[in-house]
Amino acid sequence: MDEVKKGLEGVVVDESRVCKVDGEEGKIWYAGYDMDDLARYSSYEELLFLLWNDRLPSADELDEIRGEMQERRSLPDGVADLIDREAARTGPMDLLRTSVSALASYDDTPNDLDDPTDRSLGVIAKMPTIIARAHRARQGDDPVEPRDDLGHAENFLYTLHGEEPTAEEASAMDSTFILYAEHGMNASTFSACVTASTLANVYSSLTSAVGTLQGPLHGGATETVIEMLEEVGDPSRASEYVEEKVSNKEKIPGFGHRVYETVDPRCAHFKRHIEELNPDSELLAVADAVREEVEVRLGDKGIWPNTDLYAGALYRELGVPTPFYTTLFSASRAAGWSAHVAEQLDDNRIMRPRVKFVGETGREYVPVDER
Ligand SMILES: CC(C)(COP(=O)(O)OP(=O)(O)OC[C@H]1O[C@@H](n2cnc3c(N)ncnc32)[C@H](O)[C@@H]1OP(=O)(O)O)[C@@H](O)C(=O)NCCC(=O)NCCS
Known part of the structure; x- marks a missing residue:
């Protein structure tokens, strides 16, 4: 009864239809569909519909969700001002978390839980706008307003760089959104569900999740991997680097996972896009060299x-600045967060685990002036 499951390893917290991560086979099934197919042929908007409705949309339904995303991409003035004011001194993840939270102020009924995915849609549509605006404000550049004729991923690159991406870039960006969209009961998704289980509003649940994704053991690894690849610098140094890490018993960013007993199936897609955009990517060559050494x-x-391991190298090819990598992971994973929050609310019971108390009881209180 009192067995402690450190890190909640092996604890099954609920049932879900959103995603199966098969760690033995190295497969991901998004609502029953093979992630490999979705990463190649689908779009982030279609995936949102799939995760929220447990079925693929018809052509009309897909048009509808695209239209709703377009309509809700622009930021309320108060949030735009907040970003412009704080971007220079606030880390991108802190600013994203604060901005997601601030969106509640511009919803007349933020506590309405009747249609949680619709509320999430409003936040998800705006997350790339927040990220692009924060980057431009940090650089001292004017913001670029989203365009109605561009899809979700394409719009992100357009608002970030101020120019339309190529078809290849837009497709690679869309793929990153899909690849990071959902991954079962990971730490940030669990965080969103814990918050939702108290019947807090959707903004609170998504804000909790952004905060949880920040750490280097979770989403923050996209940035620490790039630091590692830059530190290694050249494929010829990979062996020396890995040897040093192994002998110092230090962890190597971009490796290891609680669930996988084989290579993470998303790696191949990130690699494929890097090779398409830049077959001579130095970061890719270093990542592959480190991978070989780690495998040995x-x-x-x-x-x-x-x-x-590969996500950052692809973001680099797409011109996303390194301090913003984890924000993009958040903007993608918000799909999964929102789907799990909806499931949680659909059949809710407050999350309330226990802790094994190992302290003392019966200690006698002594007033401070007698201690
Ligand atoms: C992902 C991660 C947090 C999973 O953690 P976890 O399930 O709690 O696993 P543990 O940290 O307990 O690791 C289990 C063992 O594998 C080793 N290990 C795990 N990840 C490792 C890595 N990246 N490099 C070297 N050794 C690693 C640990 O040192 C530990 O060894 P030990 O049993 O001899 O002490 C962990 O693998 C990690 O920190 N990876 C690096 C950060 C990262 O890439 N995060 C992104 C995840 S998508």
């Missing part, structure tokens, strides 16, 4: 590459 030295321990 830690493969028998079950330490495999995770998706973050």
